Amino acid sequence: MKVFNIASIPGDGIGKEVVPAAKHVLEVLAEIHGGLRFEFTDFPWDCHYYLENGSMMPEDGLETLKPYDAIFLGAVGNKKLVPDHISLWGLLIKIRREFEQVINLRPAKMFHGVKSPLANPKDFDLIVVRENSEGEYSSIGGRIYQGEDEIAIQNGVFSRKGTERAIRFAFELAKKRNRHVTSATKSNGIYHSMPFWDEVFEDVAKDYPNVKTESQHIDALAAFFVTRPEQFDVIVGSNLFGDILTDIGAAIMGSVGIAPAANINVNGKYPSMFEPVHGSAPDIVGQGIANPIGQIWTAKMMLDHFGEEELGEVLLDVVESVLKDGFLTPDVGGQSTTKEVTDEVIARLQAKQ
Ligand SMILES: NC(=O)C1=CN([C@@H]2O[C@H](COP(=O)(O)OP(=O)(O)OC[C@H]3O[C@@H](n4cnc5c(N)ncnc54)[C@H](O)[C@@H]3O)[C@@H](O)[C@H]2O)C=CC1
Ligand SMILES: CC(=O)C(=O)O
Ligand SMILES: [K+]
Ligand SMILES: [Mn+2]
Known part of the structure; x- marks a missing residue:
């Protein structure tokens, strides 16, 4: 029996609604498989925890998480309780950085049955490789003076290592897909870092003559x-x-509630973290209508990471059929609840047994 030990951090808002749903799905998948098991440990680290303890996680939080095979996270942020930059840097971004989860993988594809806001959507199937450890997400800088003289200075950090690592990862991924990499730049306006980004992109591209490249602002x-x-x-x-x-990728699929993400530790030193693209959605929290598909598809990415691609494929097929048959939460134009969509996914998985 293969056992995967997973640290589960539902976090704030609808994280507490969609993480339990996706955990349930994973448990059913394990039963179907028969040869593996997920051992979840829950960590109650969120903005309420901050108010009680003065930090988003205990001082030894990272040490606690380190031995796990993966971290399964919902969302972080409740700005009524804690400023967003404090809560995110204290938990989500802290884990991404300290655990060297330098790549954030975020696929988006067209789902039949989910109405895209695009008038005539063609079958798209793309994946964004997001540099996840530096760049514009930075705490370097400061604020000086007050009132009308106040100045905020914010520095970006672009290392050759980090930039090249992300770009190379994208090329390697493209080799397994449709051999096309697009670089997102802004070298017409951002004077230093983006021309640097472009140079690194061109350098790395030379190693992949069979991959088509494109650079767009x-x-x-x-x-x-x-x-x-x-x-x-x-x-x-x-x-x-x-x-x-x-x-945007999430929006053209129909909702940010669908989109998954994987924060990948590429050197194997620390666990990777799986969390959907969306945040804590304070506008719909507590109503039982959060779309669980983003978190469930995120679970599929975790299965892929564990080398259980076949099981992941089974899950994604079921998700596609559930959406196609109209089991939709309100964000994608339906009337189903989180529970109804999750139950349907589970019922269809069980029917495969
Ligand atoms: N990775 C993370 O943990 C992230 C955390 N946040 C935090 O979340 C909080 C809210 O941020 P927002 O900018 O409002 O982004 P958000 O993604 O939480 O919400 C944006 C819109 O999408 C909807 N939405 C999001 N997820 C949904 C789901 N599963 N089902 C149905 N509708 C869904 C929301 O109701 C809202 O209308 C903030 O504290 C923010 O800092 C935001 C983005 C990512
Ligand atoms: C914070 C946030 O929006 C993200 O990392 O996706
Ligand atoms: K999230
Ligand atoms: Mn985001």
């Missing part, structure tokens, strides 16, 4: 995600550009 690229998403395969972007693009 992020503003145009954002528009192309709307006007011609079917023409993309792998897109590589900095931390912020990847963040923005993947909310």
Whole structure:
């Protein structure tokens, strides 16, 4: 019996609704498989924890998480309780960085049965490789003076190592897909880091003569995600550009509630972390209507990471059939609850047994 030990951090808001749903799905999958088991340990680290303890996780939180095979996270953030930059840097971003989860993988594809806001969506199937450890997500800088003289200075960090690592990862991934990499840049406006990004992209591209390349400024690229998403395969972007693009990728699928993500530790020193693209959705929390598909598809990415691709495929097939047959939460135009969609996924998995 293979056992996967998973640290589960539901976090804030709808994280507490969709993580239990996806855990349930994983448990059913394990039963179907027969030869593996998931051992979940829950960690109650969220903004309430912060109010009680003065930090988002205990001082030895990272040490506690380190031995796990993976971290399964929902969302972090409740700005009524804690400023967003404090809560995110204290938990989500801290784990991404300290555990060297340097790559954030975020696929988006067309689902039949889910209405895309695009008028005539073609069958798109793309994946964004987001640099996940540096870039514009930075705490370097400061604020000086007050009132009308106040100044905020924010520095970005682009190391050759980090930039090259993300770009190379994208090329390697493209070799297994449709051999096309698009680089997200903004070297017309961002004076230092983006020309540097472009140079590294061109350098790495030389090692992959059989992969087609394209470089687009992020503003145009954002528009192309709307006007011609079917023409993309792998897109590589900095931390912020990847963040923005993947909310668009999610939106053209029909909702940010569908989109999954994997924060990958590529050197094997620490666990990887799996969390959907969306946040804690304070506007719908507590109503039982959060779309669980993003978290469930995220579970599929975790299965792939564990080398259980076959099981992951079974899960994604079921998800596609559930959506196609109209089991939809309100964000994608339906009336089903989180529980109804999850139960349908589970029922169809059980029917396969
Ligand atoms: N990785 C993470 O943990 C992230 C955390 N956040 C945090 O989440 C909080 C809210 O941020 P927002 O900018 O509002 O982004 P958000 O992704 O939480 O919500 C944006 C919109 O999408 C909807 N939505 C999101 N997930 C959904 C789901 N599963 N089902 C149905 N509808 C869904 C929400 O209802 C809202 O209308 C903030 O504290 C923010 O910092 C935001 C993004 C990522
Ligand atoms: C924080 C956030 O929006 C993200 O990392 O996707
Ligand atoms: K999330
Ligand atoms: Mn985001």
